[in-house]
Amino acid sequence: MFAIFRRETRNYFSSPIAYIYIAVFYAFASFYFFATTLMSNSTSLSNVFSSLFTISLFLIPILTMRLLSEDRRYKTDQALITAPVSILGIVMGKYLAAVLIYLIGILITLVMAVIVALFATPDWAVIFGHFIGLFLLGAALIAIGTFISSLTENQVIAAVGGFAAGFALMLVDALTSVVSSPLGQSIIEGVSFYQRYQSFTVGVLDFADVIFYLSVCVLFVFFTVRVFEKRRWS
Amino acid sequence: MLEVQHLTKTYGEKRAVDDISFSVSRGEILGFLGPNGAGKSTTMNIITGYLSSTSGTVLVDGFDILADPIKAKSKIGYLPEHPPLYLDMTVAEYLDFMFDLKRVRVPKKAHISEICELVRISDVYGRLIKNLSKGYRQRVGVAQALLGNPDLLILDEPTVGLDPKQIIEIRTLIKELGERHTVILSSHILPEVQAVCERVIVINRGRLVADDTPDNLSHAMSTDHKLTVRIDGPEEKVLALLRGLPSMLEVHPLGQRERDGVYEYTIETENNTDVRREMFRRLADRSWPILSLRSSEMSLEDIFLSLTSDNASAAPLLSGSSDTADAVPEEPDASTGGDN
Structure with missing residues (x-):
């Protein structure tokens, strides 16, 4: 697992x-920091x-799109699967590498806090509450992206699938105003990433909320392992 | 070392591997022979745990590949059909990664450089794999399989796409490796198997059709009642003489050879008769010397063709299980073995 992670x-x-991911992330984060915190003479980073x-x-689909699809396309998954490593180890190694890059990205918010x-x-x-929330959100999204990446050997499809999943997660909240039944509304609120994040x-x-995001991580890492297993058995 | 029992793999209706059983003992070099799509790669992928079988068991040094995968896999070094190389890494980085991945417990630097010497890739050690030629990539693939000195080496078509010089080098290398490892080698190139392997398994359409040494195989299929003979003498008269031999079935003139008056013929007699002595005597009486005489023993090539072109005629070769091979009706030839 550590070999794969490295x-x-x-x-x-x-x-x-x-580099592109981190640069773009820093650029957007800094823009919002400037526009919502510095310009308005506020100490609150909530808007950021x-x-x-x-x-x-x-941005996260860019991190996850090639994670597993590339291995499948270039048949390097044969080296990984036939090595004495568990499939969970393979998936976790790759997953944690993406989480690390994401973590490097969101660390900029702590720099902002220091500036404030x-x-x-x-x-x-x-601020630490924010930070933990953002980290958990990313970890959950990376798990979903990793899962989507395991389904295809085409990076573009993996990226588009990741964007679609992210967009769907945003649209879920818009549905609350459309659905009239209280049960439907509570289900939507239950799966809404945004409400949890708020x-x-x-x-x-x-x-x-912490448990919610962690469950999403576990669930999709588990799904990814199952995709590997299924491919072996099919 | 390796025990494969009743291995079957089906893809929907297709049977890519159909009830294959064999075992390999320590130190053996086993050749895996079959036409493209016969199920060679599928079988190897199952043995190495990349694919799962539909039924049947694989024991590697006593460890079941499904029940005890980590222990079983640590005994195997595998070179798949397409070497699993990360093109954006250098050879050094890649071998370092594979070393860690396989959790090899020997001094790293010495071990890797020893292997690089062995497969002769030391001169490209610092280069990106994507810039290497096919031959070098193949050797990096072999190097990767050798990491950790696994007991069992499985090489899927190790010489495919190489030039003749590289092929000879890889073959020599495999022979060297065979002294310390158990090697299973797949190929559809027969001379390669004949040159390297001590034992050959032929599979066709997912089924095992022969399991023997290369020599025994060609002997079993050879037909000592079929001879090719070259005689110095007038064609018509020699032909008449040959046809007059006892238990002669057929004589075919092959035409003139060498110079005037020398002709070649193929003769076929009834089974279990040896016509050579009688033929010699009669020809000697007429002082028509035999310039050459050879039995048309089949080369591995012929055996291969006859085994893989017609299932029914090949069945008797399989000692012990010929009855089952006969009973199964012909499969649609659609095994997708090598391509997944």
């Missing part, structure tokens, strides 16, 4: 993917974090 991490940096939700949705701290005392608890951005670290 290889994937190195691979991100030997190709332009990591809530816009990073959308940015993560659209130079002028006034920020609410550190709220409670982080107002500074509430709800245990249920």
Whole structure:
């Protein structure tokens, strides 16, 4: 698992993917930091974090698109699967490498917090709540992206699938106003990534939300392992 | 070392591998022979745990590939049909990665450089794999399979796409490896198997049609009642003489050879008769010397063709299980073995 993790991490940096991803992420995050925090003389980073939700949705497929599809296309999965490693180890190695790149991206928000701290005392608890929320959101989205990447050997399809999944997650919230039955509404609220994320951005670290995102990670990593298994048996 | 029992793999209606059983003992070099799409690659992919079988078991050094995959896989070095190379890595990075992936427990630097010497890739050690030629890539693939000195080496068409010089090099290498490892080698190139392997398994349409040494195979299929003879003497008269031999079935003139008055003939007698002595005596009486005489023993090529072109005629070769091979009706020839 660690061998795969190391290889994937190195691979991100030997190709332009990591640099482009991190640069774009920093650019957007800094723009919102400037526009919503510095310009309005505020110490609150809440607006930055809530816009990073959308940015993560659209940038994460770039991180995950080649994660497993490339191995399948170039048949390097044969080396991985026939090596004395469990399939979970293979998937986790790749998954954690993507999470690491994502983490490097979101660390910029802590730099912003330090910049704010130079002028006034920020609410550190709220900022760490934000940070954990953003991290969990990304971890869950990366798990979904990894799963989509395992379904195809074409990177473009994996990326488009990832965008579609991200867009669908955004649209889910729009459905609440359309669906009239209270049961339907509560189901939508239950699966909504945005509502869960909102409670982080107002500074509430709800245990249920943490469990929600972690379950999504576990579920989709599990699905990915099943995809590998199924391919062997088919 | 390796025990394969009743291995079957079906893709929907298609049977890519159909009830294959064999075992390989330690130190053996086994050739896996079959036409394209016969199920060679599928079988190897199942043995190495890349695919799962529909039924049947694979034991690697006593460990079941499904029940105990990590232990079984650690005994195997596998070179698939397409070497699983990361093109954007250098040879050094790639071997380093594979070394870690296989969790080899020997000093890393010494081990890798020893293998690079063995497969002669030391001179491209620092280069990106995507810039290497096919021959070098293949050798990097072999190097990867050798990491950790696995007991069992499985090489799927290791010489495909190489030039003749490289083929000879790889063959020599495999022979060297056979001294320390158990090797299974697949090929559809017969001289290769004949040159390298001590034992040959022929599969066709997913089924095992022969399992023997290359020599025994050609002997079993050879027909000592078919001879080719070259005689210095007038064609018509010699022909008449040959036709007059006891238990002669057929004589075919093949035409003139060497120079005037020398002709070649193929003769076929009834089974279990040896006409050579009588023929010699009669020809000697007329002082028509025999310049050459050879039995038309089949080369591995002929055996291969006859085994793989017609299932029914090949069945008797399989000692012990010929009855089952006869009973199964002909399969539609659609095994997709090598292409997944």
